[in-house]
Amino acid sequence: MKISNYISIACFAFFGGMARYSLNVQWSFYGTFWGNIIGCFLLAFFTYFFMEFKDFRQWLTVGIGTGFVGAFTTFSTFNLDILKNIQAGLPLTALIYFLSSIIFGFIFAFLGMRIGKNVGMLLRKED
Amino acid sequence: MEILLAGLGASIGAMIRYAITNYGKKHWEWIGKQFSNLPTPTLLINLTGALILGIIFGLGTNVFFYSLVGTGVLGGYTTFSTMNTELVELYKSRNYHGLILYAVTSYLGGVILVFIGFWIGQLCK
Numbered sequence: 001m002k003i004s005n006y007i008s009i010a011c012f013a014f015f016g017g018m019a020r021y022s023l024n025v026q027w028s029f030y031g032t033f034w035g036n037i038i039g040c041f042l043l044a045f046f047t048y049f050f051m052e053f054k055d056f057r058q059w060l061t062v063g064i065g066t067g068f069v070g071a072f073t074t075f076s077t078f079n080l081d082i083l084k085n086i087q088a089g090l091p092l093t094a095l096i097y098f099l100s101s102i103i104f105g106f107i108f109a110f111l112g113m114r115i116g117k118n119v120g121m122l123l124r125k126e127d
Numbered sequence: 128m129e130i131l132l133a134g135l136g137a138s139i140g141a142m143i144r145y146a147i148t149n150y151g152k153k154h155w156e157w158i159g160k161q162f163s164n165l166p167t168p169t170l171l172i173n174l175t176g177a178l179i180l181g182i183i184f185g186l187g188t189n190v191f192f193y194s195l196v197g198t199g200v201l202g203g204y205t206t207f208s209t210m211n212t213e214l215v216e217l218y219k220s221r222n223y224h225g226l227i228l229y230a231v232t233s234y235l236g237g238v239i240l241v242f243i244g245f246w247i248g249q250l251c252k
Binding site: 005006009010011012013014015016017018020021022024025036039040042043044047062066067069070071072073074075076077078079080082083098101102105106108109110112113 | 129130131133134135136137138139140141142144145146148173176177179180181184194197198199201202203204205206207208209210211212214215218219230233234237238240241242245
């Protein structure tokens with residue numbers, strides 16, 4: 001157990017959680033939706049970028065990935081938003097939210113992986 | 128005030144997630160192997176997080192508690208991005224059986240558990 005990783009995750013997650021809270025206050029579940037989708041891109045991007053471009057300290061990679069982006073996205077609120085929409089008599093909204101999160105989450109993570117990998121390889125070649 | 132509670136909670140939630148993920152990678156790998164390399168730590172984290180958030184919402188707590196524990200701890204504990212990055216990894220390794228299994232158990236399981244949690248919360252109110 002590396003204590004530096006935990007401290008880094010806590011610090012980065014503090015900002016990730018506050019960013020998600022702000023999106024939710026501003027745009028309700030649309031904010032959570034876009035936060036999750038953008039987060040999918042960012043996590044896949046950083047994961048594959050760091051994999052190619054190895055010169056980063058572990059505390060920094062886990063801080064950004066597991067800490068900031070991990071806390072910026074949420075699975076529990078995503079499910080609760082579906083419940084709230086169904087209870088509010090909006091099952092179609094709930095279904096669209098559910099399906100578009102699944103589809104766009106995967107597509108954006110896929111794009112993040114491809115772009116992260118390429119950017120990492122490109123930057124490695126230059127030095 | 129609420130925003131700081133959400134940030135503080137997210138720090139705690141993310142550290143718990145990291146600890147469980149590390150523990151799970153060492154000790155639960157055999158479970159994943161039985162089920163097409165299912166990423167069991169993230170699945171467990173997301174499903175328990177959905178259940179607990181359902182309970183909290185069903186109980187109807189005050190805004191400060193909800194910001195700290197609901198938005199903060201559970202929001203930071205569960206993760207949508209790690210799940211999707213893992214789905215892409217399963218796709219990349221052509222493990223389509225694992226991909227479908229992971230997506231279905233996460234997404235359907237999450238919705239079912241948030242409803243079960245809500246009913247438990249309502250009953251305990």
